[in-house]
Amino acid sequence: MWVLIVLGVVVAAVLYFVGIYNGLIRARNQAKNGWSQIDVQLKRRHDLIPNLVETAKGYMKHEQQTLEKVVQARTAAIGAKGPAEAGKAEGLLGAALSGFFALSERYPDLKANQNFLSLQEELASTENRIGFARQAYNDAATTYNNKREVFPASLISGSFEQAELFEIEAPGERSVPKVEF
Amino acid sequence: MWEQIRSNRRRSAFVVTAMGVLLVAAGMALGAYVNPTFTGMVVGGIAALVLWLVQWGVAVGSGDDIMLRMTGARQIRHEDHPILVNVVEEMAIAAQLPQAPRVFIVDDPSPNAFAVGRDPQKTTVAVTTGLLRILDRDELQGVIAHEIGHIKNRDVSLITLAGVMVGSIVILAELGLRALWYSGGGLRRSRTSSNRDGGQAIILLVAILLLILAPILAQLIYFALSRRREFLADASSAFFTRYPEGLASALEKLSSTHTPLTDTSRVTAPMYIVRPLRKGQKMSATSAFATHPPIADRVRILRSMAGGAGFGDYDRAFGKIRGRRIVGEHSIAEAASVPLRQPAAAEQGGPRERAREASDAFLTASGYGVRTCADCGAKVKAPPSLADRLDACPRCDGDLGPWTE
Known part of the structure; x- marks a missing residue:
């Protein structure tokens, strides 16, 4: 009789920890998914920039420096590794882009260019996508981190690494480039 | 999550x-x-x-195709209405849907939107041209996020x-x-x-x-x-956009129009963002036989979400307005409170451009083409069957350019 009870308790405990383990795996996968979505959107932004620079070149002849800055920031952002470094590089790229869009205000011909307008919309949307992907990733990462730290999950979560949050370090990065019309 | x-x-x-x-x-x-x-x-x-x-x-x-066919909705591509497709894709990312929903447009002056799709891999969001006409980007985002909330919460x-x-x-x-x-x-x-x-x-x-x-x-x-699922979709919308004011202001605009929607049945009514009015029907006060809660309440709840956009924030605001809770305290340990964001920058184009974009998107999705007049620059939009029968510009009698899709 006692053997049965002990056995039952042990089985229940094992099942309980299996449940916790699976929950941790699920939360980690959710966070990983979120991160890959950010990656996709950052790449989308990097792909849009050469087109934008190409379109603007003809109109903004005296602003080579600004264009150069955008191109350099893009190259640096492509080379960045890991959330912390990427956050910094993307912040600089965002700042360079908003500087560029502010300058483009002085060129009415450029602003009337259909191609430029649609690129502007795509870039603004990409900024939003990065923002929302980051929001979803950070929520998932926080959930996962909480799950692995609370007792009793902390007893078995040794092999689960803490997820890094993704913060973009530059004011104005999170918002759409401000453009007055 | x-x-x-x-x-x-x-x-x-x-x-x-x-x-x-x-x-x-x-x-x-x-x-x-x-x-x-x-x-x-x-x-x-x-x-x-x-x-x-x-x-x-x-x-x-x-x-889902029956409902889409009943309403006469047409699927649009990215180039037909970039802003709408972008907003839908942004919200799909915020909601972590495995696949962005297909986007449909209904040619109807009554502003409304709905979502269909049981399979998360194949879902659809449809909006009327009337909706695109009156909402700005933040408001559109709120409405789309509400519909994606319905999809995410498995309401369909x-x-x-x-x-x-x-x-x-x-x-x-x-x-x-x-x-x-x-x-x-x-x-x-x-x-x-x-x-x-x-x-x-x-x-x-x-x-x-x-x-x-x-x-x-x-x-x-x-x-x-x-009605309950409607409130929950509102809460999801605030959570995805982090900007409840967008949906609140959209709902206000929707409630001030009284254009009846052409085709709706009682069963599909809950899928719309606001209760679709049928011909000859008046917007009535709250009743136990309504599919949707009164818009004024929904707006007030969204506007009382002071300081946060999480489910807990919505729950507290709901409690303040309606005197009871909706999400349930024990179930909102996660995403209880998250900070709000700022409104998006001013966008290009006024209501007139928006109206034109909306109807153009529907026309191109229905296979219409454009012929541009060489003399006055007027753009004549016509279905393929009519394109060849036009010989002169209806405005100045000038020559019409070739038909382009």
């Missing part, structure tokens, strides 16, 4: 079960009425379940399931009551039969009472369920 809707899922399962019990009870009542024995009741109950299963199978099997399957159940119960009750009307009452018939007794008379009385009450009860449950 979706812990917060788990308790609501349980609650919805309970509601659907309660409706199932009502359905079987109505079936048994009808069975007892036709043949007041135990076998009659069992046969009636099984018949009710079969009726429901068949109807549900038809509703699920025929898929739930509403179909429950809606079909109500339909079955109504059919059963009508059958029973009509039979009663034409036969002049089962009680009298049973009284004349040789083996009548008091027990049977009581069973028959209960059966008739059930047949009268079941459809009313089922509809009350159904509408309460639908």
